[in-house]
Amino acid sequence: MKSENSQLKILASAPAAKIITQELNRRRFLSFAAAAGGAAFLAACSSPDAILKNGLEGSLSMYSWGDYDAPEVLTGFTKKLGPKLTVDSFGSNEEMISKLTEAKGTSGYDIVVPTGPFIPQMVQNKLLTKLDHSLIPNIKYMDPAFLGRDWDPNNDYSICKAWGTTGFVYDKTVIKRELLTWNDFFDAAENEASGSVSVLDDPGEITGMYYWAHGIDWNTTKKEDIDAAEDYLVNTFAKHVASFNSNPGSDAVVQSLQSLIQIWNGDARLGISESDDPDKWQWVLGSPATELWMDNWAIAEGAPHPKSAHAFINYVLEPANSLKELDYIGYHTGGTGIEEKAKEEGLEMLDLVFFTPEQLATMKTAEINEAQARTVDIWNKMKAAAGA
Amino acid sequence: MTSTNSKPRRQFKLTEASLGVWSVIVFIFLFAPIIVIFVYSFNSGRLLAAWDGFGFDGYQAMLEKTAVTSSVWVSLRAGVFSALLATLLGTLAGVAMARRPGKWVAWFSVLLLFVAITPEIVDAVSLLPWVVFLGQDLGLGIFNDGIVRLVVGQSLFSTAVVTYIVRSRLVGLNENLEEASADLYAPPARTFWKITLPLAMPAVLAGGLLSFTLGLDNTIVASFVQVSGTTPWPVYVLSSVRTGLRPDIASMSVVMLVLTLGALALVAVVLKKSGDSASQIARTMAG
Amino acid sequence: MSGFRLPRPTLAIPAIGWLLIFFVAPVLMVLWFSFGYKPGIFASHANDKLSFDRYAEALNPTFFTTFWNTLWVGLAGTILCLLIAFPVAYWMSVKVPVRFRGLLLALVMVPYWTNFLVRTIGWQIILAPHGWLATALSSVGIIHGPLDILYTRSAVLLGVVYNYLPLMILPLFVAFDRVSNEMREASKDLGAGRIATLFRVTIPLAMPGIIVGTILVYIPLMGDYITAKVLGGAKGNMAGVLVASQFQTAQNWALGSAMAVLLIVVILLSAALAGLIIWLAILPFSRSRKLVIGMAK
Numbered sequence A: 001m002k003s004e005n006s007q008l009k010i011l012a013s014a015p016a017a018k019i020i021t022q023e024l025n026r027r028r029f030l031s032f033a034a035a036a037g038g039a040a041f042l043a044a045c046s047s048p049d050a051i052l053k054n055g056l057e058g059s060l061s062m063y064s065w066g067d068y069d070a071p072e073v074l075t076g077f078t079k080k081l082g083p084k085l086t087v088d089s090f091g092s093n094e095e096m097i098s099k100l101t102e103a104k105g106t107s108g109y110d111i112v113v114p115t116g117p118f119i120p121q122m123v124q125n126k127l128l129t130k131l132d133h134s135l136i137p138n139i140k141y142m143d144p145a146f147l148g149r150d151w152d153p154n155n156d157y158s159i160c161k162a163w164g165t166t167g168f169v170y171d172k173t174v175i176k177r178e179l180l181t182w183n184d185f186f187d188a189a190e191n192e193a194s195g196s197v198s199v200l201d202d203p204g205e206i207t208g209m210y211y212w213a214h215g216i217d218w219n220t221t222k223k224e225d226i227d228a229a230e231d232y233l234v235n236t237f238a239k240h241v242a243s244f245n246s247n248p249g250s251d252a253v254v255q256s257l258q259s260l261i262q263i264w265n266g267d268a269r270l271g272i273s274e275s276d277d278p279d280k281w282q283w284v285l286g287s288p289a290t291e292l293w294m295d296n297w298a299i300a301e302g303a304p305h306p307k308s309a310h311a312f313i314n315y316v317l318e319p320a321n322s323l324k325e326l327d328y329i330g331y332h333t334g335g336t337g338i339e340e341k342a343k344e345e346g347l348e349m350l351d352l353v354f355f356t357p358e359q360l361a362t363m364k365t366a367e368i369n370e371a372q373a374r375t376v377d378i379w380n381k382m383k384a385a386a387g388a
Numbered sequence B: 001m002t003s004t005n006s007k008p009r010r011q012f013k014l015t016e017a018s019l020g021v022w023s024v025i026v027f028i029f030l031f032a033p034i035i036v037i038f039v040y041s042f043n044s045g046r047l048l049a050a051w052d053g054f055g056f057d058g059y060q061a062m063l064e065k066t067a068v069t070s071s072v073w074v075s076l077r078a079g080v081f082s083a084l085l086a087t088l089l090g091t092l093a094g095v096a097m098a099r100r101p102g103k104w105v106a107w108f109s110v111l112l113l114f115v116a117i118t119p120e121i122v123d124a125v126s127l128l129p130w131v132v133f134l135g136q137d138l139g140l141g142i143f144n145d146g147i148v149r150l151v152v153g154q155s156l157f158s159t160a161v162v163t164y165i166v167r168s169r170l171v172g173l174n175e176n177l178e179e180a181s182a183d184l185y186a187p188p189a190r191t192f193w194k195i196t197l198p199l200a201m202p203a204v205l206a207g208g209l210l211s212f213t214l215g216l217d218n219t220i221v222a223s224f225v226q227v228s229g230t231t232p233w234p235v236y237v238l239s240s241v242r243t244g245l246r247p248d249i250a251s252m253s254v255v256m257l258v259l260t261l262g263a264l265a266l267v268a269v270v271l272k273k274s275g276d277s278a279s280q281i282a283r284t285m286a287g
Numbered sequence C: 001m002s003g004f005r006l007p008r009p010t011l012a013i014p015a016i017g018w019l020l021i022f023f024v025a026p027v028l029m030v031l032w033f034s035f036g037y038k039p040g041i042f043a044s045h046a047n048d049k050l051s052f053d054r055y056a057e058a059l060n061p062t063f064f065t066t067f068w069n070t071l072w073v074g075l076a077g078t079i080l081c082l083l084i085a086f087p088v089a090y091w092m093s094v095k096v097p098v099r100f101r102g103l104l105l106a107l108v109m110v111p112y113w114t115n116f117l118v119r120t121i122g123w124q125i126i127l128a129p130h131g132w133l134a135t136a137l138s139s140v141g142i143i144h145g146p147l148d149i150l151y152t153r154s155a156v157l158l159g160v161v162y163n164y165l166p167l168m169i170l171p172l173f174v175a176f177d178r179v180s181n182e183m184r185e186a187s188k189d190l191g192a193g194r195i196a197t198l199f200r201v202t203i204p205l206a207m208p209g210i211i212v213g214t215i216l217v218y219i220p221l222m223g224d225y226i227t228a229k230v231l232g233g234a235k236g237n238m239a240g241v242l243v244a245s246q247f248q249t250a251q252n253w254a255l256g257s258a259m260a261v262l263l264i265v266v267i268l269l270s271a272a273l274a275g276l277i278i279w280l281a282i283l284p285f286s287r288s289r290k291l292v293i294g295m296a297k
Helices: A002-012 A014-022 A024-043 A071-081 A092-104 A116-124 A137-141 A182-190 A201-212 A223-240 A265-274 A305-315 A319-329 A339-347 A357-361 A371-388 B008-040 B055-062 B066-099 B103-117 B120-137 B146-170 B174-181 B188-217 B219-223 B234-241 B248-275 B278-286 C010-033 C053-058 C061-097 C098-113 C116-125 C132-139 C154-175 C181-187 C194-223 C229-235 C239-248 C253-296
Strands: A059-065 A086-090 A158-171 A197-199 A241-245 A258-265 A281-283 A290-300
Touching: A024 A059, A059 B234, A071 A086, A071 A158, A071 A305, A071 A319, A086 A092, A086 B066, A086 B234, A092 A116, A092 B120, A092 B146, A092 B219, A092 C239, A116 A290, A116 A339, A137 A305, A137 B120, A158 A265, A158 A319, A158 C194, A182 A201, A182 A258, A197 A201, A197 A223, A201 A223, A201 A290, A201 A371, A201 B066, A223 A241, A223 A371, A223 C154, A241 C229, A258 A265, A258 C010, A265 B234, A290 A305, A290 A339, A305 A319, A319 B008, A357 C239, A371 C061, A371 C229, A371 C239, B008 B248, B008 C061, B008 C098, B008 C116, B008 C132, B055 B066, B055 B248, B066 B103, B066 B146, B066 B188, B066 B234, B066 B248, B066 C010, B103 B146, B103 C010, B120 B219, B120 C010, B120 C239, B146 B188, B146 C010, B146 C154, B146 C194, B174 B188, B188 B234, B188 C098, B188 C154, B219 B234, B234 C116, B248 C098, B248 C116, C010 C253, C053 C253, C061 C098, C061 C154, C061 C194, C061 C229, C061 C239, C061 C253, C098 C154, C116 C132, C116 C229, C154 C194, C181 C194, C194 C253, C239 C253
Parallel strands: A059 A086, A197 A241, A197 A258
Antiparallel strands: A158 A258, A158 A281, A158 A290
């Protein structure tokens, strides 16, 4: 290249002198940009905290899933009790845990919202602080069925924020027979719905379907169970899967992108009610067994505003606020008698929010155990098989 | 390979026209989803992707949610700062690579290649403990600031991009002006400022624009390094998927687009006032 | 080469320093984890025992099956980006009046100021079985019934091309912009045809930009695991997902690091191989190019 260009120079140099005069102006632009940048930087600084008259700290920082609380509940809290609320978002429990672990108690977050199975490891790694129940009297409004779960039997660290379960929806114009169980799901996937199947993009949910269908404990660590699940899911089932999607209600259901879709109940309710043709979709709660997942209010170790944090948790547990939360996010908040109130309010499709005690008895919670590595491995192998 | 000389004029027009048509098609392709989002920002339904009826509900809801407005503000600030930083670092490095070649260029290229190739999740999990270490163990308080952390995270790939683009513009481009300037005993800084930088200007602007754009979409690194109060826009959007994106996300996107365009127009006016477009200057130099 | 000059890499020192502090140092630390192990279900890594075991674990058949898909997406995506961007960048930098060029350059970027997921929803609404495109096509009678494009390999490529196009257009624009009109005119005056000028003057001179555009699309694309899957679903499975699954879901940073190293090595090898093939392919052309330039003098 070098030699070519020394030849080309001759063509280039003639009109160049003109440039020098125009140069000063470039300087003007750069100084403008620097000034604008400096101003914005100053605006970023915030004021220090103060203690309010009611004894609460002047602010509160929450780290949760995005858009996971009714805006009126959040603004209502500040209006009634005073602390200014900052809400930050995470996309996964693992991300939130990494953040708290690395920050070693200086993350600055007060309230965090982990999913149940992650709580034992957070407790063990000292990422959560014990709740002071005397500051949360409204726990009395909670339905005992959703308290004292395996991950925190005495609710020392957490209280149910919202819970849901897993099932599937299918397009009745494509699948003309009635599907009732996970076995039916797999059968339809291998037949009329082949290539039009969506499953949750979460390893435990996928192996879970197999275990639930075959009466195996979801949290099994037995090698033969895991091998059997792997064999079926990777070698038989994967090739029928079109999509791994954890939130199909927002797109796959409303746009009719697939005809057989594994889905969480609240997401299904949302998708079906917003679909142009709600009647073509049929929701089926997973059976004979299925999942119960639960996101929980908890307070981070080293929280700078513990009093406000307790006050907030107490505030959202008030039945009126609990109902607003349920209405906004579409998942059961675990309050007692909330079903009747929701009916009075005229909320729709409540069979996808509330479940009978018999149905509840079939729902199992997950735990993170030694099988996790294999489960993730199966998930990756399935994706490789589905993508090939 | 050579064209027939019988009808050069006609062929000329044909090529010209087809180039233009192709470019217009590509621009339509680029804007197609944005037009959809603009339309759906007036969706009055519950779900962004499911049209229900026309209304301004999304715009109203957007203003009521502080998490939405603050995340956009965070993203815009981090985007501008990281773009400025990456443009500064990348321009200097790109000039050095093109004008002071040597063995170091090979090593530096390898470094840039690694920056570009390293999966974002690796940057994310490595940067988080690192900024915590700098901020808390070494007591460099600046690294506890969320915007600073976001800027650091976004600047890495952007710096590599600007360096590449600036270098590719300058490499092999005639150096005789710079040599002449040096021969006339102009100090190197003056030569750089008056000759080299204008030559590189289209690449600097393109690189800066690209850095800003890449910064706005940075999700994975941002979600790991953010601190309380500095959740950026893409992290908020990704995280909101869990309960179904509402139309206010589209409304905010439209507002953000308009605001950013306004800011860009302002910059363009300032540039215009200060003379010809940078591209023209540099072309004069090169041409 | 007279006058005084700074030592060679002086101007690059800020960038080198920045990348050493915020890229090399932290990433080396994570790579160190790849020689360790995951000590328990609630911990992500430990390095008190060192081994290459994680690499052995990472080198499994799943990795290679996935990598083939990744390579296909990476190559096809990069080539498509180049083919689509080339005429646009050429038109912008040569045919469009100078004063509009900055505007067009900005317009290329504008769509990307809307969030990635939001853009994706835009595409889904267009491409859905009964979406905008399906309605348009069936109203003019091109298709009958639902449009079947999402979750296919075409959708994978569409998503990839859409999201990586500016990383190709901008470097190409910058490169073409420096090939002056005078040079092209000179080539023509000397009897070279339009196409000959393009292939023997414009493209060779724009080559640094073409290479940069290709690198900026291919390299990040190969490590990306989100872009391909948003419109392509299961068909857009990429090797990066293996790395992410270890860091994010399995919480096994040791294995995740080893997989990242493996992925980086394989991507570099594939890029080097591709570069070698292209270099061999254009070797004959480069001789004739020199000839033309020589004549231009």
